[in-house]
Amino acid sequence: MTPRSPVPLHLADLPLEERHQLLTDLGEPSYRAKQVSAHYFARLCDEPAAMTDLPATRRSDIGAALLPNLLHQVREVGCDAGRTHKTLWRLHDGVLVESVLMAYPDRVTVCVSSQAGCAMACPFCATGQAGLQRNLSTAEIVDQVVASARHARDGVLGGESRRLSNVVFMGMGEPLANYPRTVAAVRRITDPPPLGLGVSQRSVTVSTVGLVPRIRQLAREGLAVTLAVSLHAPDDGLRDELVPVNQRWKVAEVLDAAWGYAEQTGRRVSIEYAMIRAVNDQPWRADLLASLLRGHLAHVNLIPLNPTPGSRWDASEPAVMEEFVRRLRSGGISVTVRDTRGQEIAGACGQLAASG
Numbered sequence: 466m467t468p469r470s471p472v473p474l475h476l477a478d479l480p481l482e483e484r485h486q487l488l489t490d491l492g493e494p495s496y497r498a499k500q501v502s503a504h505y506f507a508r509l510c511d512e513p514a515a516m517t518d519l520p521a522t523r524r525s526d527i528g529a530a531l532l533p534n535l536l537h538q539v540r541e542v543g544c545d546a547g548r549t550h551k552t553l554w555r556l557h558d559g560v561l562v563e564s565v566l567m568a569y570p571d572r573v574t575v576c577v578s579s580q581a582g583c584a585m586a587c588p589f590c591a592t593g594q595a596g597l598q599r600n601l602s603t604a605e606i607v608d609q610v611v612a613s614a615r616h617a618r619d620g621v622l623g624g625e626s627r628r629l630s631n632v633v634f635m636g637m638g639e640p641l642a643n644y645p646r647t648v649a650a651v652r653r654i655t656d657p658p659p660l661g662l663g664v665s666q667r668s669v670t671v672s673t674v675g676l677v678p679r680i681r682q683l684a685r686e687g688l689a690v691t692l693a694v695s696l697h698a699p700d701d702g703l704r705d706e707l708v709p710v711n712q713r714w715k716v717a718e719v720l721d722a723a724w725g726y727a728e729q730t731g732r733r734v735s736i737e738y739a740m741i742r743a744v745n746d747q748p749w750r751a752d753l754l755a756s757l758l759r760g761h762l763a764h765v766n767l768i769p770l771n772p773t774p775g776s777r778w779d780a781s782e783p784a785v786m787e788e789f790v791r792r793l794r795s796g797g798i799s800v801t802v803r804d805t806r807g808q809e810i811a812g813a814c815g816q817l818a819a820s821g
C-alpha cells in the first residue's frame with residue numbers, strides 16, 4: 466500500500482513557541498510568528514501577499530512555511546433562507562470533509578469535521594457506512610473554523626456580517642478517536658489571539674459516541690468545553706446495534722464517565738438522541754432515559770433523524786416525538802428538540818461529502 470503523504474505543517478498545528486522556532490529556522494526574527502499568527506487568527510487572513518508588515522521579499526517563503534493551503538473549497542451550498550451555509554472541502558490528498566455554518570439570532574455556530582470518514586459504523590449514518598479514511602490534522606480542523614469565521618464575517622449568512630461565536634465538533638468523525646489533534650484544535654480555537662482564535666471555551670462542544678477512557682482524559686485537560694454524548698438509546702440491547710462501540714463501553718459506563726466530566730468541569734453534559742421512527746422512540750425508552758439522567762447535570766437534545774437516501778431509518782413521527790419530550794420533562798429532565806438545519810442540502814452528518 467502506498468503510504469499517504471503527510472499533511473503539510475501549518476501554524477495552527479503548533480503552539481506559539483514552536484511557531485517562533487519555525488521562523489527562526491527560516492532565518493526570520495521570531496517575532497514574525499506573532500505577526501503572522503495575528504493575521505491568521507485575529508484578522509482571519511491567510512494571504513501572505515496581504516501581510517504588509519512582513520518584508521515583501523519574504524512573504525511567499527513565510528507563507529509557504531506557515532500557511533500552506535490545507536482546504537480547497539469544492540462546493541458551497543446555502544439554505545434555510547441564508548441562515549445555513551455548508552461547505553465541502555478537498556484536503557491535500559483528495560479526501561473530502563465538510564463544515565456547516567449556522568446563524569441564530571444570538572449566535573453563529575460552525576459544525577466541524579474531526580476525521581475524514583468515521584470508524585464507529587453507526588448504521589443510520591452516511592459517514593459511518595463509508596468507514597474511516599484518516600484523522601484530520603489539528604490545523605485541518607482549526608482551518609475549517611477560521612474559514613467559516615471568514616465566511617460569516619463576509620456575509621454568507623444572508624448578506625449580513627456576523628461574528629462566529631460557537632464551535633461544535635459534530636461533523637464527520639468521532640472527535641475523541643482523534644484525541645490529541647482534537648484537544649490541540651480546541652486549545653487553538655479558544656486561546657486568545659495571536660495564540661489562537663479566542664472563542665470562549667464555554668462556546669465549544671465536543672461530541673463523542675462514548676469512548677470512556679478518552680472522556681475521562683478530557684475531564685483532566687482543564688478545558689471548560691461542553692461534552693455531548695451521542696447516546697441514541699438508553700438500553701444496551703438497542704445501543705449495541707445503533708452505536709456499535711457500545712459493545713465495548715456500555716450505557717452505564719459511558720454515563721458514569723460523563724458524570725465524572727460534569728463533576729470535574731461544572732459543565733452540564735449534553736445527551737444527544739437521534740429520534741428514529743419505531744426504533745428508539747417508544748415511551749418506555751423515554752422513561753428509562755429520564756431515570757438514568759435524573760439528578761445529574763444533563764440536558765437532552767432530541768434530533769429528528771435526517772434519513773440518508775435509500776436508508777431504512779427514518780425520523781420519528783411528530784406526535785411520537787412530542788410524547789417522548791413530555792415524558793422526559795415530566796421525569797424532571799431538561800430537553801430541547803434540535804432544529805434540523807440543512808435538511809434541504811443533505812445536512813445529516815456526512816451526506817454532502819458522500820454526495821460530493
Ligand code: SF4
Nearest residue numbers: 583585587590593638
Ligand atoms: S454517527 Fe458520528 S460516530 Fe457514528 S458513524 Fe456517524 S460520524 Fe461516526
